[in-house]
Amino acid sequence: MNLFDVYPINEITIAKAKGSYVWDDRGEQYLDMYGGHAVISIGHTHPHWVKRIEEQLHRIAFYSNSIKIPIQQQLAEKLGRISGKEEYQLFLCNSGAEANENALKLASFHNNRKKIIAFTKAFHGRTSLAVSTTDNKNYIAPVNETENVVFLPFNDADALQDAFNSYGAEISSVIIEGIQGVGGINVAENSFLKLIRSLCDQHGAVYIADSVQCGYGRSGKFFSHDYADVNADIYSMAKGMGNGFPIGGIIIAPHIKPKHFQLGTTFGGNHLACAAALAVLEVMEEEKLMGNAVMMGKYLKEELEQVDGIKNVRGRGLMIGFDVPEQLKDLKKGLLTNQKIFTGEAKPNVIRLLPSLALKKKDAEMFIDCLKEEIENITG
Numbered sequence: 001m002n003l004f005d006v007y008p009i010n011e012i013t014i015a016k017a018k019g020s021y022v023w024d025d026r027g028e029q030y031l032d033m034y035g036g037h038a039v040i041s042i043g044h045t046h047p048h049w050v051k052r053i054e055e056q057l058h059r060i061a062f063y064s065n066s067i068k069i070p071i072q073q074q075l076a077e078k079l080g081r082i083s084g085k086e087e088y089q090l091f092l093c094n095s096g097a098e099a100n101e102n103a104l105k106l107a108s109f110h111n112n113r114k115k116i117i118a119f120t121k122a123f124h125g126r127t128s129l130a131v132s133t134t135d136n137k138n139y140i141a142p143v144n145e146t147e148n149v150v151f152l153p154f155n156d157a158d159a160l161q162d163a164f165n166s167y168g169a170e171i172s173s174v175i176i177e178g179i180q181g182v183g184g185i186n187v188a189e190n191s192f193l194k195l196i197r198s199l200c201d202q203h204g205a206v207y208i209a210d211s212v213q214c215g216y217g218r219s220g221k222f223f224s225h226d227y228a229d230v231n232a233d234i235y236s237m238a239k240g241m242g243n244g245f246p247i248g249g250i251i252i253a254p255h256i257k258p259k260h261f262q263l264g265t266t267f268g269g270n271h272l273a274c275a276a277a278l279a280v281l282e283v284m285e286e287e288k289l290m291g292n293a294v295m296m297g298k299y300l301k302e303e304l305e306q307v308d309g310i311k312n313v314r315g316r317g318l319m320i321g322f323d324v325p326e327q328l329k330d331l332k333k334g335l336l337t338n339q340k341i342f343t344g345e346a347k348p349n350v351i352r353l354l355p356s357l358a359l360k361k362k363d364a365e366m367f368i369d370c371l372k373e374e375i376e377n378i379t380g
Contacts, residue, residue: 010336017044020356020363022342033367034342038181038213038319038354041240042283049243049279056275064266071274078281079251083222085235088251089258092269096212096238097125099248102263103234104129104173107206110256113172117163119154121183124175124210133175135183154180155192164199173206178224181213181354184346185314185321193228200233206256207232212248213319216240217284217357220294220317227316240357245276289357293317296359303368309375320353321346328378338377339370
């Protein structure tokens with residue numbers, strides 16, 4: 001049997017990983033400035049994370065949500081305290097797409113409405129309703145097409161106001177990334193998020209903060225949406241939540257009440273996943289990684305702004321993007337092949353940096369030096 005060929009891949013086999021570095025099967029070392037799509041939050045194979053998972057594995061790895069699982073409540077309490085959302089409720093699942101599916105579904109249950117507002121360049125997942133709110137026709141099969149989703153220009157306050165004027169009583173939810181990742185590291189303006197909050201309040205809609213990539217401390221705050229100083233009704237999470245162990249979830253404001261059988265999952269919140277997620281929060285707190293994300297992000301942005309050839313450096317914390325001109329269209333490839341550095345991209349011309357929140361200054365400095373060298377190699 002062959003693998004179903006849907007991923008364009010680099011011809012590299014990673015055999016080992018530690019901290020901000022990975023090694024291929026020939027022993028070649030690479031600096032990881034991408035973290036496998038923003039998944040590696042506390043560093044590859046962090047010893048506390050490994051220990052937590054190993055200890056849990058020797059006790060019990062899985063049982064379904066038909067019994068009490070105390071480690072779920074431990075995770076909820078820790079997450080509530082560190083995120084500042086102690087009054088919220090936690091529902092656990094397995095991925096970011098699944099988290100957004102549950103968020104959109106729960107919003108519709110809550111207000112008995114169907115229409116959803118999403119935004120240009122949005123990415124919310126590749127499944128069912130989540131992909132219907134994703135602004136990429138290549139991902140949307142005929143079965144995913146729906147008239148229930150209205151796409152508006154990102155950060156366009158007038159368009160948002162007009163949509164609520166037109167559909168106000170029909171709108172179930174507004175879903176938005178605090179910082180668009182796949183869309184190219186586009187930061188939602190604080191005033192725009194405040195307007196979403198205000199219009200949702202006025203019209204009985206649910207504000208969903210997709211924090212799958214931009215959340216969990218990556219921006220320097222636990223949720224990047226919180227820079228706007230307003231709370232969402234539902235926050236979706238995954239990626240950095242497990243540092244590579246599959247886990248996702250949504251946290252839900254107290255005014256949204258649960259009912260049995262509304263939501264459900266077989267594997268969500270299993271013992272092993274919760275152990276991994278607890279380890280992440282413990283390391284984030286112990287090593288003050290949100291503060292490190294602020295400091296390292298500030299350093300990288302300041303240095304990148306001084307690099308000739310790149311433009312429009314943007315982002316928050318350790319979620320950074322910059323544009324490259326046509327002359328440097330092979331920069332990402334050169335960084336990987338020649339400099340042994342993993343970075344990300346957003347088509348057509350954006351390089352994305354999503355390293356571990358534990359990125360060290362010396363590694364950030366090395367990246368800047370290698371970036372300058374590779375630009376010089378290309379431009380001559």
